[in-house]
Structure formats: structure tokens, C-alpha cells
Amino acid sequence: MTIAAVERTGLLGKLIDAEQERFKTLHPRSAAAWQEGGRNFLYGGPSHWMRRWAGGFPIYVDEADGAHIRDIDGRDYIDFCLGDTGGMCGHAPEAVTEAALCQLKRGTTMMLPTEDSLWVGAELSRRFGPKYWTLTTSATDANRAAIRIARMITGRRKVLVFSGCYHGGVEEAHVEIRDGRVGMRNMIHPNGVDHDAVTRVIEFNDVAALEAALAHGDAACVLAEPLMTNFGMIPAAPDFHRTLRDLTRRAGVVLVIDETHTLSCGPGGYTAENGLESDIIVAGKAIAGGIPAGVFGLSRETAERLWTLVPHVNPRERQSAHLGFGGTLAGNALTIATMRAVLEKVLTPANYQRMIATATDLADSIRELIAANRLPWHVTQIGARAEIMFMPRQPRSGADVIAGRQPDLETLLHAFYMNEGILVTPFHTMLLMCPATSAHDVERHTAVFVEFIDLLRRAGVI
Ligand SMILES: Cc1ncc(COP(=O)(O)O)c(C=O)c1O
Structure with missing residues (x-):
């Protein structure tokens, strides 16, 4: 019909x-x-x-x-x-509400860790694979941080994304291919950013376009959802992820997998369900039960590359080395408490x-x-x-x-x-x-x- x-x-x-x-x-x-x-x-x-x-x-x-x-x-x-x-997690899930109320009475944001964070870090690694984690206040922020790190460790500028993608307020990803031309993503108003300078955009599942885009040698990272969820739903073709991983690895390009929406797949997102390997994994939205939060995790190899630029733990470097992204409220005690409640009691x-x-x-x-x-x-x-x-x-x-x-x-x-x-x-x-x-x-x-x-x-x- x-x-x-x-x-x-x-x-x-x-x-x-x-x-x-x-x-x-x-x-x-x-x-x-x-x-x-x-x-x-x-x-x-x-x-x-x-x-x-x-x-x-x-x-x-x-x-x-x-x-x-x-x-x-x-x-x-x-x-x-x-x-x-x-x-x-549903609205007002009891476990999250109780954890929030309890933590609100004990302090919300001190720019200091609480012991609950130890449990959260270990649980994130158990679910998504061994990674080194950082909390942010949103998935947008987590993606921005991932891009910044990818640029730092590769010395390259461009972010490779797939047409129709959305990764939050990430300028580099506000692009799409329409009528064969690259332009602003549908319904996002232009703002003068020169996307040619910072972005490459290709169609999802297009291996030839991926090879050609990586061959330019100017991509710091590929930023991708495991399947596209923001333009209707576009599944990954069989083998696309294996190819994406092989090609990015060969080209020395950081692979950032954004699981923000695909957390719906299971406790460790699409990544755990399908055995994906990424250099950086990002999640957000539901991860703290509706309290604003994002997370990003680096593989050991990626973390070690970063640590050569910004040392891991070095008291003498205390004032000189920081990562250049914000988040004074990131990882605060309230977020940590609710994230623990989500991971322990709700998204089980x-x-x-x-x-x-x-x-x-x-x-x-x-x-x-x-x-x-x-x-x-x-x-x-x-x-x-x-x-x-x-x-x-x-x-x-x-x-x-x-x-x-x-x-x-x-x-x-x-x-x-x-x-x-x-x-x-x-x-x-x-x-x-x-x-x-x-x-x-x-x-x-x-x-x-x-x-x-x-x-x-x-x-x-x-
Ligand atoms: C895949 C994906 N990543 C990141 C984001 C950004 O999330 P937030 O707006 O909570 O920062 C979104 C928002 O829809 C998203 O769909």
C-alpha cells in the first residue's frame, strides 16, 4: 500500500x-x-x-x-x-530517591570524592569493560571531553561522525549530508563554525567512505553511537563494528563509542551485549537516575597515552597540568550516590x-x-x-x-x-x-x- x-x-x-x-x-x-x-x-x-x-x-x-x-x-x-x-529508570524510583535524600542531608558538592565513588568506578568497569573513568555533568560534556582527549593524544583536529548523528551540544557533530552536500544537521541553526576545519562526515555503514575519510590522516577520533538512535533507528550492518575497529586502529584514530541511548540494550549497553572494543566509551542521561550526569572511560592504552601528557598522579604537577574541560559539579556526592543506586538497584x-x-x-x-x-x-x-x-x-x-x-x-x-x-x-x-x-x-x-x-x-x- x-x-x-x-x-x-x-x-x-x-x-x-x-x-x-x-x-x-x-x-x-x-x-x-x-x-x-x-x-x-x-x-x-x-x-x-x-x-x-x-x-x-x-x-x-x-x-x-x-x-x-x-x-x-x-x-x-x-x-x-x-x-x-x-x-x-522510571520516575522517582525508590532506590534513587532514598539515596538522593540521604546524600542531600550529608552534603551535595564538595569537589572531593566520597567512598561510594570507589564502588561506582569498579562497577562501571565491570559493566562496560576495564576502563579509567571520569564523571561529567552530562553526556554532552563527556563527548566534548572525549574529543579533547583524542585531539591531545593524536595531535589531529578532525572528528569523524556519521550523517544523522546527534551527540548533544557537540559542535563538531552538528552536521549531515543532504543532497550530496555537507551542511548543518537538520533543524540546527548555523552559527559560523567552519565544519570543514573540524569535522568529517560520512554515511553510517559505508566502509568505503570510512576508508577514504581515514586516509586523509587528519581525524583525531571517530565519534559514533553503536547504532544510530537519533534519526529514527539505523542498525549497524553485520561486521560494521569489526571493520570500524580494525580501520580506526590501523589509522591511529581514537574510537569513541557513545552509549548514552544504547544503555537500553543491557547492563553494559550495546558494547557488552556485542563485545565492542572502544578507546573511549561515553554514557549519560539515565546513568544517575535523572540526576544530571555523564561518564567517560578510557581504555588502559588510551589512558597511558594521555598520562604521558598529563601525568596520572604527581603532586609536583598539581597546579600545572589539567585537562582543559570544565565540570566543577562533576562527580559530586549526590551524583555518585544516585549513580550507585541506579547501578546497584535499578538498572539490574x-x-x-x-x-x-x-x-x-x-x-x-x-x-x-x-x-x-x-x-x-x-x-x-x-x-x-x-x-x-x-x-x-x-x-x-x-x-x-x-x-x-x-x-x-x-x-x-x-x-x-x-x-x-x-x-x-x-x-x-x-x-x-x-x-x-x-x-x-x-x-x-x-x-x-x-x-x-x-x-x-x-x-x-x-
Ligand atoms: C547519543 C547521544 N549522546 C549524547 C547526548 C547528549 O546528552 P545530554 O543532552 O544529556 O548532554 C545525546 C542527547 O540526546 C545523545 O542522544
């Missing part, structure tokens, strides 16, 4: 308008709060990301608990967005098993509906995370997503979902499970997805 392209824009536009009107009617208090916020916040809310929801404005949260959010209009939502991953093997089983049920139910209705869509599941994409096959690269993506259909689905009490990540259709996501939540999602298909059919879109 195909969807008629010409008619689609008009029809979908009308349906989106209708859903946004319904959204306004259902959310008078959030609408008023949004108006008020616009008077003092640069982009309406405390973060510019909060304006990206498909209803036209965000719901204002009264309370969040487990897999559910209640807004100030008294409406309840099943939250499959989970703070775009930061809430993967048993909870992963549960989350992944729930995601499998959800993905299977959508797949069945897609097949039964002969729709040209697909679902990809990676651990506790599922992605609905309005294209017939899994993309192999950013170019495939650009060619096949249907942004209006995504907007309509998201607005419809919100009106029916379901939240998904606003940037693409990602549904994430937390330990508290229940079979009932999945059933409700399936029922709403059926209603969405009916809506499209009644409107003549499909």
Missing part, C-alpha cells in the same frame, strides 16, 4: 491542525502556563527542547511516578518518552530482562498491526527501546532516512498520542520502557495505535 504524496500534505496538515485544537481544549492550564512562560523564558520553557512537543506546547507536569506522568490539567499519560532516555539484569520483554511485547504488537493492515512501515527494537518508522524497511544510513521519512505523519501520530494519554519522544517515534512499564501500558498503546490507523483510514490517508 502506498500513501499518495500530493494529497498527503494537505490531508495530514488538516489532521494535525485538528489534533492540536483538541490538544488545546484538553489542556487549558498547560496552555495558560505556556503563555505565561513565554514572558520570561527565551523559548517559552526552562529548556528550549521543551517546546518541541507535537501538541503545539508542552504539558506542564504535576507529578511523575514510575511509567506515568500526571499533568496540571489532571490528565494521566503513559510515558514512553521517559525524558528522552534520562528517565529510563533482572530489571533489564523485564524492560526488554515489555519492549518485545510492544514491538510485536505494532508489527502485527502493520502487517495486518499492509502498511509500509516498520519497527526496530533495541533492548528496552522500540522505534516506529514510517518507511517500509530499516534504513542503512542517514541518506535512507532523509529519502524515506514522513515528518507530517510523525507529528500527527505524536499529537494524537498525547491527546490519548501517551507520550513518545518528540523528535522521532521512540518508545522506551522502564522497569515500571506494565503489560497494561502496552495494551493501551496497542489500542491507541489501532485508533490511529482507523483515523488515517477514515481520512483517506491510507
Whole structure:
């Protein structure tokens, strides 16, 4: 079944308008709060990301608990967005809340370690492979630090990334290939940074392009998610990671694997599930249960290269050697306490098993509906995370997503979902499970997805 392209824009536009009107009617208090916020916040809310929801404005949260959010209009939502991953532990998980309360009473940020940090360091190495770790306040910061270190130890400037990637507020990665040209990533406004000077961008899974890019000899690092999660979901082709590792090693290029989103795969992320080897590994978001935190870990070899520039422990060098990135609040006692609670009590093997089983049920139910209705869509599941994409096959690269993506259909689905009490990540259709996501939540999602298909059919879109 195909969807008629010409008619689609008009029809979908009308349906989106209708859903946004319904959204306004259902959310008078959030609408008023949004108006008020616009008077003092640069982009309406405390973060510019909060304006990206498909209803036209965000719901204002009264309370969040487990897999559910209640807004100030008294409406309840099943939250499959989970703070775009930061809430993967579920909202207000007891173990994290208790650890936070306990630590808050004993001091939050002293720029000194607590003993809990010893447990956390050992656990990070146990999960992700032996590494030398540093904490940051976000995954963005962890990526920036990884890039800085890669430049220090290689003496090279460029960061090699894959088109369609997102690694947070990392300037070097704000690029993509569109119509054969390199430009700013979709929807990021240019700011005068000369990406030619600092970045190489190629398509994911393109080994020939990778070889050619590395042959220039100017890349300090490859910065990559193990599979791409920020442009819909783009799986790695079989053997791509082995090739990526071989080629970067041969070229003396630092391989940075960003596991921030792929923590959904299991206790040690995609890396542990698939035996990846990286020089630097990065994670963040969910890792401290929603308390701002990132981590990056260096392999022994990478750490030793760095230590030749900035000595490991040398009291005489105390004032002269530092790494050139910030983070006064990084690794503070509160973060460490909550990270310990997450790793010890929330993101446990048993909870992963549960989350992944729930995601499998959800993905299977959508797949069945897609097949039964002969729709040209697909679902990809990676651990506790599922992605609905309005294209017939899994993309192999950013170019495939650009060619096949249907942004209006995504907007309509998201607005419809919100009106029916379901939240998904606003940037693409990602549904994430937390330990508290229940079979009932999945059933409700399936029922709403059926209603969405009916809506499209009644409107003549499909
Ligand atoms: C893969 C990946 N890395 C890093 C980041 C940055 O995370 P944060 O915005 O929490 O710094 C993101 C954000 O979405 C991400 O998707």
C-alpha cells in the first residue's frame, strides 16, 4: 500500500491542525502556563527542547511516578518518552530517591570524592569493560571531553561522525549530508563554525567512505553511537563494528563509542551485549537516575597515552597540568550516590530482562498491526527501546532516512498520542520502557495505535 504524496500534505496538515485544537481544549492550564512562560523564558520553557512537543506546547507536569506522568490539567499519560532516555529508570524510583535524600542531608558538592565513588568506578568497569573513568555533568560534556582527549593524544583536529548523528551540544557533530552536500544537521541553526576545519562526515555503514575519510590522516577520533538512535533507528550492518575497529586502529584514530541511548540494550549497553572494543566509551542521561550526569572511560592504552601528557598522579604537577574541560559539579556526592543506586538497584539484569520483554511485547504488537493492515512501515527494537518508522524497511544510513521519512505523519501520530494519554519522544517515534512499564501500558498503546490507523483510514490517508 502506498500513501499518495500530493494529497498527503494537505490531508495530514488538516489532521494535525485538528489534533492540536483538541490538544488545546484538553489542556487549558498547560496552555495558560505556556503563555505565561513565554514572558520570561527565551523559548517559552526552562529548556528550549521543551517546546518541541507535537501538541503545539508542552504539558506542564504535576507529578511523575514510575511509567506515568500526571499533568496540571489532571490528565494521566503513559510515558514512553521517559525524558528522552534520562528517565529510563522510571520516575522517582525508590532506590534513587532514598539515596538522593540521604546524600542531600550529608552534603551535595564538595569537589572531593566520597567512598561510594570507589564502588561506582569498579562497577562501571565491570559493566562496560576495564576502563579509567571520569564523571561529567552530562553526556554532552563527556563527548566534548572525549574529543579533547583524542585531539591531545593524536595531535589531529578532525572528528569523524556519521550523517544523522546527534551527540548533544557537540559542535563538531552538528552536521549531515543532504543532497550530496555537507551542511548543518537538520533543524540546527548555523552559527559560523567552519565544519570543514573540524569535522568529517560520512554515511553510517559505508566502509568505503570510512576508508577514504581515514586516509586523509587528519581525524583525531571517530565519534559514533553503536547504532544510530537519533534519526529514527539505523542498525549497524553485520561486521560494521569489526571493520570500524580494525580501520580506526590501523589509522591511529581514537574510537569513541557513545552509549548514552544504547544503555537500553543491557547492563553494559550495546558494547557488552556485542563485545565492542572502544578507546573511549561515553554514557549519560539515565546513568544517575535523572540526576544530571555523564561518564567517560578510557581504555588502559588510551589512558597511558594521555598520562604521558598529563601525568596520572604527581603532586609536583598539581597546579600545572589539567585537562582543559570544565565540570566543577562533576562527580559530586549526590551524583555518585544516585549513580550507585541506579547501578546497584535499578538498572539490574533482572530489571533489564523485564524492560526488554515489555519492549518485545510492544514491538510485536505494532508489527502485527502493520502487517495486518499492509502498511509500509516498520519497527526496530533495541533492548528496552522500540522505534516506529514510517518507511517500509530499516534504513542503512542517514541518506535512507532523509529519502524515506514522513515528518507530517510523525507529528500527527505524536499529537494524537498525547491527546490519548501517551507520550513518545518528540523528535522521532521512540518508545522506551522502564522497569515500571506494565503489560497494561502496552495494551493501551496497542489500542491507541489501532485508533490511529482507523483515523488515517477514515481520512483517506491510507
Ligand atoms: C547519543 C547521544 N549522546 C549524547 C547526548 C547528549 O546528552 P545530554 O543532552 O544529556 O548532554 C545525546 C542527547 O540526546 C545523545 O542522544
